[in-house]
Amino acid sequence: MTAYLLRRLGLAGLSVFGVVTLVFLLIHVIPGDPVDAMLGETAMAADKEALRHQLGLHRSIAVQYGRYLRRLGHGNLGRSLHSSRPVRRMIVARYPATIELAAAALLLALLVAVPLGVAAAARPRSFVNLASAGVALFGAAVPSLWLGPMLMLIFAVWLDWLPVSGRGTLAHLVLPALTLGIGMAALLARLLRATLLERLHEEFVRTARAKGAGRARAVVVHALPNALLPVITAVGLQAGALLSGAIITETIFSWPGIGRLLLLAIQTRDYPLVQGCVLVIALTYVALNLVLDLLYAWVDPRVRLGGEPA
Amino acid sequence: MLDGTRRVSALSIFLVTRGALCLALCIAGCERDASTAPPGYAVVGLDNGPVTLDPRYATDAIGSQIGDLLFDGLTRLDDQARYFPHLAADWNTPDPLTFEFHLREGVLFHDGTPVTAADVKATFDSVRAPDSRSPKGVSLAVIEAIDTPDPLTVRFHLREAFAPFLDATTMGILPARAVATSPTTAIAAPVGSGPFRLVEFAPDERVVLVRFEHYAVRPARLAGVIFKVVPDGLVRLLEFRRGGLDLIQSAIEPDAVAWLRQQPHTEVLTRPGTGFQYLGLNLSDLRLSDIRVRRAIAYALDRKALIRTLLRGLATPASGLLAPGHWAYSGDVPTYGYNPKRAAELLDEAGYPDPDGDGPAPRFRLSYKTTTVDLRKRIAEAIQAQLARVGIALDIRSYEWGTFYGDIKRGNFQIYSLSWVGVADPDIYFLTCHSSQVPPVGNNRGRFVDASVDALTERARHTLDRDERARLYAETQQRVAELLPVIPLWWNTNVAVLDTRLRGFELRADGSLRSLRDAWIEER
Numbered sequence: 001m002t003a004y005l006l007r008r009l010g011l012a013g014l015s016v017f018g019v020v021t022l023v024f025l026l027i028h029v030i031p032g033d034p035v036d037a038m039l040g041e042t043a044m045a046a047d048k049e050a051l052r053h054q055l056g057l058h059r060s061i062a063v064q065y066g067r068y069l070r071r072l073g074h075g076n077l078g079r080s081l082h083s084s085r086p087v088r089r090m091i092v093a094r095y096p097a098t099i100e101l102a103a104a105a106l107l108l109a110l111l112v113a114v115p116l117g118v119a120a121a122a123r124p125r126s127f128v129n130l131a132s133a134g135v136a137l138f139g140a141a142v143p144s145l146w147l148g149p150m151l152m153l154i155f156a157v158w159l160d161w162l163p164v165s166g167r168g169t170l171a172h173l174v175l176p177a178l179t180l181g182i183g184m185a186a187l188l189a190r191l192l193r194a195t196l197l198e199r200l201h202e203e204f205v206r207t208a209r210a211k212g213a214g215r216a217r218a219v220v221v222h223a224l225p226n227a228l229l230p231v232i233t234a235v236g237l238q239a240g241a242l243l244s245g246a247i248i249t250e251t252i253f254s255w256p257g258i259g260r261l262l263l264l265a266i267q268t269r270d271y272p273l274v275q276g277c278v279l280v281i282a283l284t285y286v287a288l289n290l291v292l293d294l295l296y297a298w299v300d301p302r303v304r305l306g307g308e309p310a
Numbered sequence: 311m312l313d314g315t316r317r318v319s320a321l322s323i324f325l326v327t328r329g330a331l332c333l334a335l336c337i338a339g340c341e342r343d344a345s346t347a348p349p350g351y352a353v354v355g356l357d358n359g360p361v362t363l364d365p366r367y368a369t370d371a372i373g374s375q376i377g378d379l380l381f382d383g384l385t386r387l388d389d390q391a392r393y394f395p396h397l398a399a400d401w402n403t404p405d406p407l408t409f410e411f412h413l414r415e416g417v418l419f420h421d422g423t424p425v426t427a428a429d430v431k432a433t434f435d436s437v438r439a440p441d442s443r444s445p446k447g448v449s450l451a452v453i454e455a456i457d458t459p460d461p462l463t464v465r466f467h468l469r470e471a472f473a474p475f476l477d478a479t480t481m482g483i484l485p486a487r488a489v490a491t492s493p494t495t496a497i498a499a500p501v502g503s504g505p506f507r508l509v510e511f512a513p514d515e516r517v518v519l520v521r522f523e524h525y526a527v528r529p530a531r532l533a534g535v536i537f538k539v540v541p542d543g544l545v546r547l548l549e550f551r552r553g554g555l556d557l558i559q560s561a562i563e564p565d566a567v568a569w570l571r572q573q574p575h576t577e578v579l580t581r582p583g584t585g586f587q588y589l590g591l592n593l594s595d596l597r598l599s600d601i602r603v604r605r606a607i608a609y610a611l612d613r614k615a616l617i618r619t620l621l622r623g624l625a626t627p628a629s630g631l632l633a634p635g636h637w638a639y640s641g642d643v644p645t646y647g648y649n650p651k652r653a654a655e656l657l658d659e660a661g662y663p664d665p666d667g668d669g670p671a672p673r674f675r676l677s678y679k680t681t682t683v684d685l686r687k688r689i690a691e692a693i694q695a696q697l698a699r700v701g702i703a704l705d706i707r708s709y710e711w712g713t714f715y716g717d718i719k720r721g722n723f724q725i726y727s728l729s730w731v732g733v734a735d736p737d738i739y740f741l742t743c744h745s746s747q748v749p750p751v752g753n754n755r756g757r758f759v760d761a762s763v764d765a766l767t768e769r770a771r772h773t774l775d776r777d778e779r780a781r782l783y784a785e786t787q788q789r790v791a792e793l794l795p796v797i798p799l800w801w802n803t804n805v806a807v808l809d810t811r812l813r814g815f816e817l818r819a820d821g822s823l824r825s826l827r828d829a830w831i832e833e834r
């Protein structure tokens with residue numbers, strides 16, 4: 001287990017290094033002079049020079065890279081060009097909102113997907129399966145920029161149960177989480193159903209059935225834990241979709257998170273802020289996948305013992 | 311003045327379903343829920359949050375709008391863009407190079423300290439300082455020195471007689487202590503002397519103001535104002551429909567106005583505004599340098615049809631940059647009504663015959679740059695169709711705002727469409743038409759050069775007498791309308807949607823929210 005843990009940590013470290021380097025290069029791969037792109041061609045020469053110095057762009061790439069890494073080490077992400085506030089403080093103020101929304105969406109996705117997937121697998125030729133397939137298809141097909149306002153219309157304006165937008169109470173969280181999580185719920189439900197059906201035909205489940213376990217018990221107690229592995233993998237892969245989907249969902253729901261911050265930063269060509277947001281989103285993705293990999297190892301002994309996962 | 315910045319909505323695709331939604335909204339019957347705002351507060355919906363509220367740095371529309379409630383400048387603008395005493399009781403100009411302002415007695419900042427001449431001097435000096443990064447520094451460059459003979463008198467000494475100087479005196483005043491602690495950067499939570507004071511500023515989320523009880527002139531009647539950022543246009547309407555907003559004044563889609571008029575407890579106010587939409591032409595292009603071609607384009611446009619169909623009537627055909635109602639506006643200028651026959655004749659005269667009459671081959675092609683905003687693209691397509699009728703082919707290119715604006719400022723275009731909003735001082739004619747202001751220096755983006763316009767706009771900015779200035783600008787407007795460096799399209803109509811519990815709100819031509827100073831809430 002220790003060897004596995006070390007190997008995974010090493011890999012995660014490598015990913016972090018790659019992310020950090022790519023984010024650094026972001027400002028240098030833009031065609032033309034980044035200072036021109038930020039201030040516009042007509043800016044005063046003195047202002048351009050000042051910004052060039054502020055960003056350290058007059059030095060060689062290697063020196064800039066070294067300085068950048070050193071600053072990162074101190075947690076310094078620079079200042080926003082647009083509002084001149086420290087980028088780190090802007091991100092820290094927004095990060096909890098994004099995590100709150102992503103976690104709620106994930107939780108909601110699992111709450112919908114597991115019962116739906118299990119029910120569909122338990123009765124593969126029934127109405128339940130058909131309904132779950134329908135829900136899954138709907139969830140996967142509907143774009144959040146349509147679903148969001150529709151949910152608002154139904155649950156906020158017509159039924160008057162929930163607020164329209166903004167962040168505050170738990171009630172504010174429901175609609176954006178639903179909008180963000182429904183696609184993932186659909187995917188997970190179908191995935192769970194497929195793997196469960198596969199497992200149900202394996203010998204250990206047949207043994208359980210032979211020993212007198214009912215179909216429901218066979219599915220939930222015996223097959224489900226074994227079918228969770230691909231689901232965990234999918235959650236990790238989909239985390240990226242949650243974080244990037246947040247850009248649209250946060251804008252629709254006036255949700256003060258990183259996604260909306262990133263969108264504004266791009267619109268105002270605020271490179272330090274774009275870099276900071278991309279960095280934080282990418283690091284979150286790496287961290288989440290590390291945690292899920294460790295979870296994977298814990299669930300499946302073959303992984304931590306070095307064998308091939310099924 | 312600012313160029314009308316139009317953000318690219320990530321959700322413009324959604325507009326497609328708008329029709330269906332409006333229908334659905336119409337049959338929705340729901341009562342207003344108890345507002346989450348404290349009693350006596352008005353909630354204003356915004357499409358964007360302000361970048362900063364520091365009057366030395368705020369240049370965006372919404373930053374200035376909120377600033378209008380937080381701060382009092384030495385002077386203020388009335389609806390005709392004339393300057394009136396505000397924080398100053400009055401001013402005089404003993405000689406053309408000196409402006410002397412006398413402050414009102416007993417005016418307090420929100421922290422309870424009195425407003426003095428030293429505060430005024432400190433605020434202006436920090437903008438003028440060489441290391442200041444304030445974008446307003448340029449307009450204060452004409453100031454030679456500021457002195458304060460006594461605590462209630464401020465004297466500005468100018469380098470030359472310069473009428474647009476008064477434009478700078480509308481800037482809000484900060485306490486000298488605050489300026490000293492933050493000389494070169496914007497203050498996050500500035501203290502002012504206006505009728506409301508700032509209690510919360512969450513960037514891109516909300517701004518909360520409460521009534522300042524010791525406001526000298528006339529205390530506000532609202533207990534407070536909450537500005538709430540709701541980026542998506544449709545969601546803003548849903549929030550309003552549910553009763554979460556009392557007022558929306560920004561970015562209301564023309565198509566939504568008819569629906570809004572039918573809603574209960576809803577009042578839609580419209581008023582001719584000062585925003586000026588135009589077609590910019592590059593006069594260094596051989597064809598566009600010919601006045602006959604420019605006039606032909608003006609004659610070929612059916613502005614009334616564009617306004618009726620695309621803007622739902624929410625605009626007025628324009629004759630020039632200054633709108634009627636501005637003190638310097640002159641209606642005595644050549645105009646170009648829709649006349650495609652005349653347009654074709656002018657093009658023939660200019661030496662661009664139509665190769666195949668009514669056939670598809672154009673006389674010549676021009677490129678037309680615009681943004682990716684849905685409405686802007688539809689306007690571009692309509693103009694393309696109208697110009698095609700007289701044999702001019704347009705290639706429409708739409709760009710993301712930053713690229714578009716960069717190209718325009720560089721003068722890299724043949725035709726583009728943009729608007730001027732918040733035009734106050736007629737010196738805008740110098741900034742957009744004087745030969746010294748061509749790119750990359752200034753805003754004469756089409757590189758228009760005319761000796762008489764140069765002379766007129768120079769004289770006007772150095773003339774302090776308002777009537778004499780008005781005469782000079784009347785002549786300027788006539789000359790410019792004759793030579794058409796840009797083709798005027800229309801003046802926008804301002805639209806505000808308010809919940810009827812908000813009383814006493816008046817829509818202003820310049821789009822400011824100043825009348826919230828006198829508004830109040832009357833619960834149903």
